[in-house]
Amino acid sequence: xxxxxxxxxxxxxxxxxxxxxFEVHDGEIVALIGANGAGKTTTMHTISGLLKPSAGSITLxxxxxxxxxxxxxxxxxxxxxPEGRRIFAQQTIEENLSLGAYARKDRKEIESDMxxxxxxxxILKERRKQLAGTLSGGEQQMLAMAxxxxxxxxxxxLDEPSMGLSPLxxxxxxxxxxxxxxxxxxxxxxxxxxxxxxxxxxxxxVLESGKISLSGTGEELLNSDSVKKAYLGG
Amino acid sequence: MKxxxxxxxxxxxxxxxxxxxxxxxxxxxxxxxxxxxxxDVIMIGAYVAFFALYRAGFPLVAALLASVAVCTILGITIxxxxxxxxxxxxxxxxxxxxxxxxYFLQNAALLLWGSTSKIFPTILxxxxxxxxxxxxxxxxxxxxxxxxxxxxxxxxxxxxNKTRMGKAMRACSEDKDAARLMGxxxxxxxxxxxxxxxxxxxxxxxxxxxxxxxVTPTLGxxxxxxxxxxxxxxxxxxxxxxxxxGLLLGIxxxxxxxxxxxxxxxxxxxxxxxxxxxxxxxxxxxxxxSEKV
Numbered sequence: 001x002x003x004x005x006x007x008x009x010x011x012x013x014x015x016x017x018x019x020x021x022f023e024v025h026d027g028e029i030v031a032l033i034g035a036n037g038a039g040k041t042t043t044m045h046t047i048s049g050l051l052k053p054s055a056g057s058i059t060l061x062x063x064x065x066x067x068x069x070x071x072x073x074x075x076x077x078x079x080x081x082p083e084g085r086r087i088f089a090q091q092t093i094e095e096n097l098s099l100g101a102y103a104r105k106d107r108k109e110i111e112s113d114m115x116x117x118x119x120x121x122x123i124l125k126e127r128r129k130q131l132a133g134t135l136s137g138g139e140q141q142m143l144a145m146a147x148x149x150x151x152x153x154x155x156x157x158l159d160e161p162s163m164g165l166s167p168l169x170x171x172x173x174x175x176x177x178x179x180x181x182x183x184x185x186x187x188x189x190x191x192x193x194x195x196x197x198x199x200x201x202x203x204x205x206v207l208e209s210g211k212i213s214l215s216g217t218g219e220e221l222l223n224s225d226s227v228k229k230a231y232l233g234g
Numbered sequence: 235m236k237x238x239x240x241x242x243x244x245x246x247x248x249x250x251x252x253x254x255x256x257x258x259x260x261x262x263x264x265x266x267x268x269x270x271x272x273x274d275v276i277m278i279g280a281y282v283a284f285f286a287l288y289r290a291g292f293p294l295v296a297a298l299l300a301s302v303a304v305c306t307i308l309g310i311t312i313x314x315x316x317x318x319x320x321x322x323x324x325x326x327x328x329x330x331x332x333x334x335x336x337y338f339l340q341n342a343a344l345l346l347w348g349s350t351s352k353i354f355p356t357i358l359x360x361x362x363x364x365x366x367x368x369x370x371x372x373x374x375x376x377x378x379x380x381x382x383x384x385x386x387x388x389x390x391x392x393x394x395n396k397t398r399m400g401k402a403m404r405a406c407s408e409d410k411d412a413a414r415l416m417g418x419x420x421x422x423x424x425x426x427x428x429x430x431x432x433x434x435x436x437x438x439x440x441x442x443x444x445x446x447x448x449v450t451p452t453l454g455x456x457x458x459x460x461x462x463x464x465x466x467x468x469x470x471x472x473x474x475x476x477x478x479x480g481l482l483l484g485i486x487x488x489x490x491x492x493x494x495x496x497x498x499x500x501x502x503x504x505x506x507x508x509x510x511x512x513x514x515x516x517x518x519x520x521x522x523x524s525e526k527v
Contacts, residue, residue, distance in 0.1 A: 050411055074417030086412035088405050090521070099405050102398070103417025151417065 001026045007056035009046050016042040018210035029187040031197040034207035040190040044159045048080045049073040074103045077154030085144040089133030096132050100150030117146045138169040155186040162193045194231035198222045235369045246376045248484020249383030253438040254461030255476035257431030263407040263471035264427040270332040273458015274339035275432050279305045279439035280449045301436040309432025343451035354447035379441050469520025
């Protein structure tokens with residue numbers, strides 16, 4: 001479905017991503033793990049069109065998307081739930097969700113889809129008229145994911161969904177990610193919490209200073225000595 | 235009764251400031267820049283309305299529409315040519331560019347139409363209504379100015395809060411990259427913002443010339459600076475803030491002129507701004523943005 005080949009991205013003077021290749025197949029959860037500054041978020045931003053690559057290609061079902069503006073990429077079904085949630089704090093939950101559906105052409109179905117999203121996140125339904133900035137960190141993460149779902153993604157890019165959340169909430173968020181995936185959404189997941197990410201991923205790639213150093217199934221990487229040492233605390 | 239009539243003329247002046255302030259505040263809210271050429275768009279609007287009325291003999295409404303059309307296109311063009319290439323430049327570079335555009339427009343007007351002031355034809359002269367047995371006279375011109383301002387405020391507030399495009403505008407003003415990730419075309423939102431602000435500048439120019447009928451290449455500078463002050467006073471980025479700031483500034487200006495000193499008026503106006511900012515740095519209705527992690 002999504003194929004990244006020879007991708008290089010410069011961030012100012014620095015080459016943050018130094019030629020990476022990876023693939024996400026239909027229906028998969030693929031994790032991209034690695035330390036801070038490895039180039040994970042840069043990769044996500046480039047796929048979404050917020051950054052332009054200096055070389056390489058990104059294709060969705062064979063169609064080149066890397067030179068398209070960000071809003072066109074969303075229309076094609078590549079939807080990102082960004083790091084740090086980036087919800088619109090001064091708008092209500094409902095308004096945030098309808099912004100999520102901004103790029104959709106099938107306006108009539110948006111309302112019924114909002115109800116479906118509320119089924120997945122009942123807490124948001126209770127607070128639908130509340131300003132998003134008043135939500136707690138975990139609720140904001142749920143809103144960010146719900147907002148991305150409203151775009152009817154073919155593939156959802158999830159950047160650090162567990163950041164700053166309590167272990168209990170992290171478990172809940174990962175459970176929801178699996179649920180979203182079961183409903184037919186392909187997921188590309190970027191995480192520092194390697195253990196949780198590898199636990200739900202079909203396949204995973206390890207990103208190390210802008211290059212992919214390892215890849216395999218989630219299980220393989222969970223049991224790999226080098227991954228254990230570097231990312232799982234021994 | 236005299237005080238009441240001064241107050242009303244302050245509200246009239248303030249209404250014009252408020253309409254201009256909207257241009258500053260909306261552009262600041264979305265593009266995070268101070269468009270110092272905004273005052274000069276008013277000037278261009280005044281010339282267009284003048285030529286449409288005086289030379290082409292357009293009726294008032296047609297002249298107004300012509301002025302709005304020209305200013306809207308001018309605003310979009312300025313943004314495309316001067317500001318868009320600087321989207322990722324420092325704010326100082328953008329500010330200096332805006333000042334450059336301002337001088338460019340003034341000098342272009344000087345070159346095209348000369349420095350001799352043109353006298354705007356009398357418009358909106360429909361007489362007075364008398365209240366309190368003739369003690370208080372209010373001209374229809376004043377009423378039309380105030381009503382125009384209120385209608386614009388109501389329409390704009392509804393647009394920003396209720397429409398899909400308005401929500402996209404608010405999203406852009408909060409977080410442009412997140413807005414991009416929603417599929418919002420941020421460049422077209424910025425264009426739209428300049429279009430609305432500049433179109434409103436044209437409306438303000440006609441209302442301004444109805445009151446002060448001399449058209450010169452520097453006509454926009456002072457109202458521009460005053461309206462910018464009004465926008466800051468009310469809280470830049472806030473639409474109700476522009477309304478409140480504009481009205482307050484107009485009232486203070488007129489009252490100070492009449493009761494204190496006409497020479498000191500501007501000093502008093504700016505002192506009020508300084509005082510307000512001392513106690514509330516974000517302006518009267520400005521919000522302090524707080525983030526939750």
